[in-house]
Amino acid sequence: MKLSLLTLPLLCAALLSVGGQAATPGNIPALPPGQTLPVPKPPAPKPPVVKPLPVQMPPAQTPPIQPPLEIAPATPLRPQTAPPLVPLPVVPPSILTPPKPVAVPPAAYRPADPLFTRQWDMTTIGMPQAWALLPEIVKKGGVSQTPPVTVAVLDTGFVNSPELAGRVVNGYDFVHDPVRSGDGDGRDTDASGVGQLAYHGEVVANIIAAAHDGRGMAGINPTARIVQVRVAGTDGLIDPQDLADGLLWAAGLAVPGVPANPNPAKVLNLSLFADFIPLTGCDARIQNAVSAVNAKGALIVVGAANDGADASGYSPAGCRNVLTVTSATQQGTRPDYANWGRSVAIAAPGGETGHGVPVSSLSGPGGERSPNGTSMAAPHVAGVASLLLSARPRLTPTQLRALLTRTATPFPGGRCDPAPARTCGSGTLNAAAAVREALASSLGK
Template sequence: MKARTALLLTCLGFIPMTATTQETDSKTAPRQVTDRIIVKYHPKPTEGNAMAFIKQGVSYGSFGVAAGKDKDILEIGSSLNINDVQILADGLEDDPQIAFAEPDYIMQIMRVPNDSRYNEQWHYFESTAGSNLPAAWNITTGNNVVVGVIDTGIVYHKDLDGNIVSGYDFISQSWMANDGDGRDSNATDSGDAITTAGACGSANGKPVPSSPTESSWHGTHVSGTIAAESNNGSGVAGVAWNAKVMPLRALGRCGGYTSDIIDAMRWAAGLDVYGMTRNNNPVKVINMSLGGYSYGCPRSYQSAINEVVAAGVTVVVAAGNGSTRATYATPANCENVITVGSVNRSGNRSWYSNFGRHVDISAPGGETRYYQDGVLSTANAGTTSATQDNYEYHQGTSMAAPHVAGVAALIYSINPQITPARVEEIIKLNARPFSGGSCNTRLCGAGILDAGAAVLDARDE
C-alpha cells in the first residue's frame, strides 16, 4: 500500500472546517468607440505663437480662444475606434492654444448579474481582494470557450447543468473510482468519501487519511466558480458564465494517479491517448485544483504540460494548501502553467496558501473562519453519495485557481487566436498590486487577479 499511495495526488480543495482550523464575445465584437474629442485650452495661450502656428498650417482650427472658451467639443462626424480617436487628439495638442485633447469616452454601466446570492460572492467584486469581474463582463461573458476541469467529476446542479459538455472518467482503478468500474465516458462524481480509517493505505506508519471524511463534491464547487449559469435570477454567478465546462474525472477515493491526470490533460487538449478516440471538442483552458508533494516537477508531468500548451491550451493549477513553498508542490512547481496562490478577504495571503517564486498570481480563495469569508459556489448536500444540490462556502487554493481559469476563458472568448504564453502575460501584467501585509511579489506572485484590466488588455491587442 505504501508504494501505491506514494504515487497519488489529492485535490487541493477546501480546508475542512474543524475546531482546530485557523480560520458578445469574439474578436469582431464591438470595440470602444466615440465620435467626439474634448479640447481643453490654456487659460492664457501665447497669441504670437498661436498665430505663427496658424500661418504655418500647423493649427487644426480656430477653437474659440478669442471667445474666451475654457474647453470645446470637436465633433468628428462618425464613430471611430478609441485608439484612432486618440491619434487625432494627440495631433491637436501641437497647437499651443491647447492644453490637452482626449477622446470623449462613452461610459457604460457595470454589468452585474442578478443571481440571488451574487451579493455574497465578494470574491468577484470587492475592491480589496475581489477579481474586478463586473468590468470584464461589460466586454465578454465567455462565449465559445470550453474549460476542462480535471477533478472529482461533477454532479447535477440546477445552476450548472446547462453549461456542462460531455467529458470522461479517467480513473483507471475501480476501488478508487467508487462507481463499480474503471474508465468510461461518464464523468459523474460518485463521491470520494472515506468511511474507514486507513482505507487509503499508510505513510510513516499512519493511516492515510487518519480519519473518515465525507464526500467533497470538489469538482462541482470548482466548476461553479468557472461557469455557473448566471444572470438567471437565482443562485450564484460564474466567472465566465457563458463558457462551458468539460468535466474530466481523475480524482476519486484517496486521490488520483498522475498517469490518469496526464491522460485527462492530453485528451482534453485533443491529443492522442492510447486506447481512446481523440477528443474532437478540445478545450482552451484546463483547471487543475489538485496536487501532491515532489521536489521538482516530475518529467512525466512536464512533458505532458509542454505538449498541451503547445496545442494552444492554458493550464491553471492551484499552488497548494501546505503553507509552505510551492517548490515542494506539484504540478504547482512545473513550468508553462499559471500557478495560483490564495488571498483572503483582506487581501493578505490566506494562512494555508503555498507561496514563493513558483506562484504566478494570487486570487481570492478565502478563509472560512467566518463562513461568508470563504468562496461561495455550487455544491451538494450528500455526505457520501449525491442528494440535493446546494451552495457552500469553501476555502483553498483550489477555490482561487478557477477564478484565474475563468478569466483565461474570458480572454480567449474575446481574442480566440491568443497564445497561452500571452494569456499568462496579460493576467500577470494587469494584476492589482498588493496593499502590503503578508503578500508581496516574492511570496504571492504578480499581484491580485484583475479580470477587468486583463480582458480589456486582451481586447485592445
C-alpha cells in the same frame, strides 16, 4: 510520499460541508453515476439594475454677436435688374438635425443572481467592471462573436449542475484503479462524480462558468462550456499517470485506448496535485503532458496547494509552462494554508477560515457553500482566462500568462506575507484591468 486526505490533494483547505458542519467520510451524499440531487426551487429572477453614466453633452454653441454696421449717407444708385431666382442649396439632414448622443457604457454590470451580493471574491477582482466591457458575454440571450470557450475541469468528475445547464459535458473517467474509482470499474466514458468529494469539481466549474440567470451564483464567464474530466478517486487522491493522461485528453491529444475528446479545451483548470510521489519537484510524466498541452495551445491553470509550503515541490504546481495560483484573502494577504514561492505566478480569492468563497452547490444547505482553499483560487484565474479568449480567441498560453500577471493588483505594501521568501506572484488577479488591456490591443484577434 504524501497520502493524507485531510490536506486535500483536491485543493480545498476545508472539506465541503453539509448542513454547515465539516464533512466526514460518508457525510456528503454520493452521486451515483449519471444521477444528480434534486435542484432546489430557485427564487424568482430579479432584473439586473444597470445604471448608465450620465451623458455629458457640450454646451450649445452660439455665433458671436457682431457689432452693427455703421450706416452712412449714400448717393442713390441706378435701378438694378433683379437677379434670376436660383434654388437654395440642399442642406444635408446631418447639418439640420443634431447628432444623437453616443451612449456611454455602464461602469459596472451586476448580475441579478441572489448570491452575487455576497460574492466578495467577484468584486475583489473587478468582475463587475470587466463584465461591463464585454456586454455580449453577459447579456441574457446574447450571442458572442466567437464560439463558446471550452474549459476542462480535471477534478472529481461530472455533476449536472443547474448553473451550467446545457454547457457542461460528461467527459471521461481516468481513474484506472477499480478500488479507488468507487464505480465498480476502471477507466470508462462516464465521468460522474462518486463519493463524499463528488461535488468538488462542481463547485470549481460553477466559479468559472455559472449562468447569470437570476438564481444561485454568478460565474465569471457565463457563456463558457465545461468539460468534466475525472482524475480523482473517491479518496480524493490523484494517480500521476491518470493525471498525465487526463491532461492530454482534455486538450484534444491522443491517449492510447481512450476515444478522442470531441470537445478539446483551450483552458484547463487543475485544483489538485498528484499523489503517490515525493513532493520534491515536478513529476516527469506530468511535465511531459504539460509541455504537450502547452504546445497544443491550451493554458493550464493550477492551484498551488494548501500545506503552507513551497509550491515548487508539487506536481503540477512546480512544473514549467503552467500558471500556478495561490490564495489571497479579501484584504489581499496570504492565508496561512496557502502554498507560496517562486513557482507561484499570481494570487486570487481563495478565502480563509470563517470567510470562504460563496458558491452554489447541489450538495450544500439551500444549494450554497462557502469553501476555502487554492481549489477556489485557481478557477477564478481560469474563468478570467476564458473570458479573455472570448474577446481575443488567438491569445497563446504565453500571452495569457503575461497578460494576467502583468495586470494584477499589487499586494498591500508590496508583499502578500511579512516573510520575504513566502511570495505569491505578481499580485492579486484583476479581471477588469486584464480585459481592458486585452481590448486595447489587437493581439489575439
